[in-house]
Amino acid sequence: MPRSGAEARRRLQQAALELYREQGFDRTTAAEIAARAGVNERTFFRHFPDKREVLFDGEADLRAALTQAVAEAPAPLQPLDTLLWAFRKAGRILEDNRPFSEPRLAVIAVTPALRERELAKHASLIEAVAEALRQRDVPDRLAGLAAQTGWAAFHHAAQAWIDDPARSLDAHLSRAFDDLRALSGTAQEAKYAARAD
Template identity: 60%
Template sequence: MAKKEDDVRTRLQGAALELSRERGYERTTAAEIVARAGVTERTFFRHFPDKREVLFDGEAMVRAALTASIADAPAGLGPLDTLFGAFRSFQPALEDNWSYAKPRHKVISATPALHEREPAKIAALTDALTAALKARGVADLRAVLAARTGMAAFVHATLSWLNDPTAVWRAYRSRP
C-alpha cells in the first residue's frame, strides 16, 4: 500500500478513535469521522467496509506477520514454542502501537455493539495460525489445539499488557 494510502487509513482510524472517546462509538457517524479526517465518505468506504471495521483494521498485517514468523521458525520446534516465538516477534509492533491500542481497547470494552467483532477477529486469526502450523507438518488436531491455546495466551497477555505494559513482556522474555 502506498504511503499516502497508509496516511489516509491512519487519519481515519485516529478520527474514529477520537470521536468515539469524545462522544461514544454509537453516537459517532461515518460522516463525522471523515469530516475530522479531512476526507470524503467515498474514501472512507474505499478503505473500510463499515464503521466498526475502522477500529479493527490491522488484522491482515497481524496475520501476515505471525504466519510468516511461524513459517520461518526453526525446524523441529514444537507448535507452542513456534507460536510463542511468533508472538514475541510481534511484540515490537504492539509496543509501537500502544498510543492507539490502549484507548481502542477502552472504546471496544465500553461498546456492546463491538463486543462480537473482537471474538470473530480472534477466531479468524486462530484459523490462520492453525493453517500455518499445519503447513509446518503439525497434525490437524494438534495444530488446532496449539493455535487455540497459543491464541488464548496471546490475547490474555495482550489484555494484561494494556493494563500494565511492563509486567507481561517480562514473562514472555523469560520463556526459552
C-alpha cells in the same frame, strides 16, 4: 487535507478513535469521522467498508506476521514454543502501535458490536495460525488446540502489557506461556493422581 492514502487512513483511524471515546461508537457516524479527519465521506468508504472496521485495520498485518513467523520458527520447536516464538516476533506490531492499541481496546471493551467483530477476527486469526502449524506437520487436532490455547495466552499477555506497561510485551508473553506450561503440568499431575486412586 491528507496528501496520501496512508495518511488519510491514519487520520481516519485516529478521528474514529477520538469520536468513539468522546461520544460512543453507536452515536458516531462515518460522516463525522471523515469530517474530523479532514476528508469527505466517500474517502472514508474507500478505505473502510464500515465504521467497525476502522479499529481492526491491522488484523491483516498481524495475520501475515504471525503465519510467516510460525513458518520461519526453528524446526525443533514444539507447537507451543513455535507459537511463543511467533507471537514474540509479531508482537512488535502491537508495540509499535501502543498509543492506538490501548484506547482501542478500551472502546472495544464497552461496545458489544465491536466485541462481536473482535471475536470474529480472533477466530479467523486462530484458524490462520492453526493452518500455519499444520504446514509444519503438526497434526490437525493438535494444531487447532495449540492455536486456540496459544492465542488465549497471547491475548492474556497483551492485556497484561496494556495494564502493566513497565514490563515489555515480551516479558508478559514469557510469563503467560510459563503459566500455561505450569497449568498443563498441574493437569498432568492431577491425571496421574486420579489414576493412582
